[in-house]
Amino acid sequence: MAYKFAAGVWCDNPGASRFGEATRTARTIEERIKAYKKLGLSGIEAHDNEITSKMAPEIKKLLDDTRMRVALYTANFFWNKKYTNGALASHDAKVRKEAVEQLKRAIDTAHVLEADVLVYWNGQEGQDVAFGKDGVEALGYLRDAFNEALEYDATNYGDKAIPVAIEPKPNEPRCSMLLPTVGDAIAFSYSLDPRYQAKVGVNPEVAHSIMVGLDYTKDIETAFFHNKLFHIHLNDQEGPKYDQDLPFAAVNAKRGLEIIACLKHNGYGGWVSFDLNPLRTDAEDKRNNIIKACMANFKTLSAIADRLDWNKIKRFRRAGDFSGLDMYIDSVLLSA
Numbered sequence: 525m526a527y528k529f530a531a532g533v534w535c536d537n538p539g540a541s542r543f544g545e546a547t548r549t550a551r552t553i554e555e556r557i558k559a560y561k562k563l564g565l566s567g568i569e570a571h572d573n574e575i576t577s578k579m580a581p582e583i584k585k586l587l588d589d590t591r592m593r594v595a596l597y598t599a600n601f602f603w604n605k606k607y608t609n610g611a612l613a614s615h616d617a618k619v620r621k622e623a624v625e626q627l628k629r630a631i632d633t634a635h636v637l638e639a640d641v642l643v644y645w646n647g648q649e650g651q652d653v654a655f656g657k658d659g660v661e662a663l664g665y666l667r668d669a670f671n672e673a674l675e676y677d678a679t680n681y682g683d684k685a686i687p688v689a690i691e692p693k694p695n696e697p698r699c700s701m702l703l704p705t706v707g708d709a710i711a712f713s714y715s716l717d718p719r720y721q722a723k724v725g726v727n728p729e730v731a732h733s734i735m736v737g738l739d740y741t742k743d744i745e746t747a748f749f750h751n752k753l754f755h756i757h758l759n760d761q762e763g764p765k766y767d768q769d770l771p772f773a774a775v776n777a778k779r780g781l782e783i784i785a786c787l788k789h790n791g792y793g794g795w796v797s798f799d800l801n802p803l804r805t806d807a808e809d810k811r812n813n814i815i816k817a818c819m820a821n822f823k824t825l826s827a828i829a830d831r832l833d834w835n836k837i838k839r840f841r842r843a844g845d846f847s848g849l850d851m852y853i854d855s856v857l858l859s860a
């Protein structure tokens with residue numbers, strides 16, 4: 525099966541962080557699109573401050589010429605200081621109104637770019653200190669904002685209304701974030717106007733599940749069960765710590781194999797998309813190594829997943845022989 529690979533344009537960055545200045549030059553969006561094409565990606569992802577509404581028609585032309593697509597488009601609700609204490613779910617009605625307007629403009633631009641999914645990442649929605657926010661109130665604001673944006677899309681674009689995927693994250697940048705897990709995001713989707721509930725799914729990210737000790741495969745299985753796996757952000761993470769955005773399966777190959785096997789087993793037909801942060805030590809000519817690593821790991825593990833004998837796996841499961849199962853999986857993985 526041929527997979528469509530995509531990566532965020534933010535994954536090719538100059539390497540500046542809270543703790544150190546840039547170690548690489550900054551590339552234009554056009555340069556990044558061309559570089560991604562060369563790497564073998566067929567999709568890009570972007571925020572509304574990376575591909576603005578003004579840039580969109582030109583960028584769309586370049587994408588068409590290079591036979592690339594926008595896999596994901598999203599409103600940036602975390603960078604601007606007006607969103608320091610939240611955007612769509614802010615306690616401040618003026619901020620919420622501005623955020624909803626920004627979301628409607630992002631929907632318009634997503635249509636110009638013919639993006640496949642509109643993602644909502646929970647960014648600055650949350651609190652840093654005890655008693656910091658009334659979560660019930662905040663979820664209500666978020667629900668109202670979603671309903672307004674979904675209504676806008678349905679009214680203006682009818683059948684072409686774009687699917688929305690919520691990307692949950694438990695913490696970072698806030699200490700406790702609203703919609704921390706895949707389960708929370710799916711439950712939230714059922715609080716929306718029933719006319720639009722089927723339009724809203726999830727975009728689970730490997731690192732975001734591992735950060736709080738959750739199992740990514742269980743998260744995507746839950747999303748499959750609810751028909752809500754609209755998109756995926758693959759990467760890896762070394763247990764509960766800050767969000768690392770490491771190459772997919774670079775830390776845990778067996779879990780990577782399980783993720784791919786789960787995607788295949790459940791007939792996932794969407795984008796295989798990577799959300800990454802290249803190491804600051806990667807110099808100019810190594811800046812896209814992390815994307816290469818993801819594609820190589822995915823392809824290698826995908827070939828191994830095809831060699832798995834599902835009848836055998838089911839027999840081990842039925843017999844409750846989980847050490848036998850683990851030895852079988854190791855034998856397929858490690859003899860590859």
Ligand code: GCO
Binds near residue numbers: 645691693729
């Ligand atoms: C993170 C998030 C973001 C989002 C992106 C798209 O850094 O924790 O993963 O990278 O995926 O902003 O909404």
Ligand code: MN
Binds near residue numbers: 729757
């Ligand atoms: Mn992500």
